[in-house]
Amino acid sequence: MGEKSIQKRKYILETARKVFVEKGFKRVTMKDIVEACDISRGGLYLYFESTSQIFQEVMKMETQADDDLFSDSIKEDATAGDILLLFLMEQKKELLRKQDTLTQAIYEFYFENQLPKKENRLKRQFDSAVKIMEKLIESGVANGEFYCDDCAGCARNIMYVLEGLKICAQTIGVSEEAVNREIYYIVKNLSAEGE
């Protein structure tokens, strides 16, 4: 596959992403993607063989993009509290914009593709986020910013709350105020408890 094909492949994935954002995972057909990309029916099959495959590649792209974003924000020399707040704000932004989010599609995909642990990107992401959160809290505790006597438990708690908010945002709706309240509750618990 030449240089050109790589470009086109990327173009398809980017276009398909929009389709998944709009329609979730299950409702998307090869035809939808063909039409969105404005290519021929057979043309798509030259690059991908199923919506499932396409979606997995889209998620792969997404993860890379996310990682880039993440590392960008970490570069700065900031306190644990700053970083935590930054992270939560990022999550809030993600939560509130229904548009341009793969969240729903990802859930749908994993509903019907219960991948074994190793291949389950979602699981790996969740676990690694918990790990990072734990380190962050620990470092906050170390320099006196936070008070917490079960950093691992707290990290998990925060991540589950975020997951809860995420799924609620996609199903019952969540107001910005509600998200703020939860963030405030989390931060307060970490900082205030020492008093």
Next chain:
Amino acid sequence: MGEKSIQKRKYILETARKVFVEKGFKRVTMKDIVEACDISRGGLYLYFESTSQIFQEVMKMETQADDDLFSDSIKEDATAGDILLLFLMEQKKELLRKQDTLTQAIYEFYFENQLPKKENRLKRQFDSAVKIMEKLIESGVANGEFYCDDCAGCARNIMYVLEGLKICAQTIGVSEEAVNREIYYIVKNLSAEGE
């Protein structure tokens, strides 16, 4: 509609429930339900006009059943701590059994049917659960069982964690141990903080 029709209607809903449990919401077709019920294609349309309508009725049935269960456990005269634990154990049971659960189907349904607040049964349930949880915590605080200075925040936090666990159970998988840890974390936070 005669007595007989009501029976049949109920029969269809109960059978359809099994189908939704097994296949989620989107993948279920009218044909699936017709076949599961062993009735005629046209026959189904005399009672319902779409899988969406059927699913909503199934959820209605479900809610009533849940309420019954709920009130049963509340009957007993128990302390706030007992009730909270009972409730969390119930949630745990629900979480861990993948079988016989509408959870996934419900999420799928709300993904593509973002109902306005009033009709959004899921939202009403969530909100009412938060309310009940808040009352429960308040009563626990009142009689010295719990320590908590933001009962509403805590109630919401607990419910979001449960939602988080629920969606994780359906996508990345959750071990019994992991659920126990979260329950322990919640209970500990409520009781231990007073020290």
Next chain:
Amino acid sequence: MGEKSIQKRKYILETARKVFVEKGFKRVTMKDIVEACDISRGGLYLYFESTSQIFQEVMKMETQADDDLFSDSIKEDATAGDILLLFLMEQKKELLRKQDTLTQAIYEFYFENQLPKKENRLKRQFDSAVKIMEKLIESGVANGEFYCDDCAGCARNIMYVLEGLKICAQTIGVSEEAVNREIYYIVKNLSAEGE
């Protein structure tokens, strides 16, 4: 499936037969049959699920029809020589009319469906024809009509010649004269050798 469906099923098979006669087996698509029957795309699938299945049913019908024809001619009280000639004439008629013959389709079908002996209708037919031919020759020998010292071998020889003529008729073409010559050769060999 009601009375009506049976009629329609039969109608489809009869119509499909014409299509197979015209196009052989491989080139026939479900669409061809749908169009020939002037029914809907989905309609055909209510009765059959593939061209292969349809073709097998057509062959089943055919066999029954053949058997009927066969027994009709045997009814008469005729000498072995008469019956043999009658049979060969019947084969000749079959051979020469390209139109209205499933021969080619049958060959094509068995090319790609090398069925195990038991299910191989073609094999069963061939073997039973050999048996019948053998009996016929034996009875002819018994009453002095024929001379032959290896009835089984002769019966097989005749059947292979007929098969050879059949495939030649479908590929390189066979003139009526050529068929006559072969029939004459067979009959002569049976009768003249006694002199």
Next chain:
Amino acid sequence: MGEKSIQKRKYILETARKVFVEKGFKRVTMKDIVEACDISRGGLYLYFESTSQIFQEVMKMETQADDDLFSDSIKEDATAGDILLLFLMEQKKELLRKQDTLTQAIYEFYFENQLPKKENRLKRQFDSAVKIMEKLIESGVANGEFYCDDCAGCARNIMYVLEGLKICAQTIGVSEEAVNREIYYIVKNLSAEGE
């Protein structure tokens, strides 16, 4: 067309032959051949324009190869009986090996390409085989090896039996024993009748 092109042409035909041997004629697509040859899609079209054309060229090659084989065996100074037996043994070998045989593909090709006599290679081959067989029998009769009062009829009979065996081998299957029986029957008839 340069030397190089001729080589490539030959390479394509030889590779295509294998494909036809494996899949018959109809099921073979240009794509199959392109992939087997590991050349580009467009490249194949520079040399041939359809599977049909390719197949005809493959058959042409085949015939030349066969002729070479044939003349090789005839070179030796042998009796008519020897040559006949040699020929029948050769046919038997051909019959029994399903692998590496174009037989099926050839039948399929002629099913849908009822070429006029002149271009019908298969017909020319059959007719010439009959001629040669006739000469052979005549020479055998002349030197007292065989007894036969209708050499042409006998030659045709033998060739039709072989055709019959060939098509049976491809459809209902033929055991080595069965072929032996037929060969024995043929030879016996030629030699024994003189007694």
Next chain:
DNA sequence: CATGAATGAGAGTTCATTCAT
């Protein structure tokens, strides 16, 4: 000469939905 990406027609198959009985 050679490549291989691209096209689009066409085959298979499944279902929601209707309607005569």
Next chain:
DNA sequence: GATGAATGAACTCTCATTCAT
């Protein structure tokens, strides 16, 4: 009320064939 045959739209996937490079 109830049936289930029938329809037709929609999707998936495969190839012959072309054409810019």
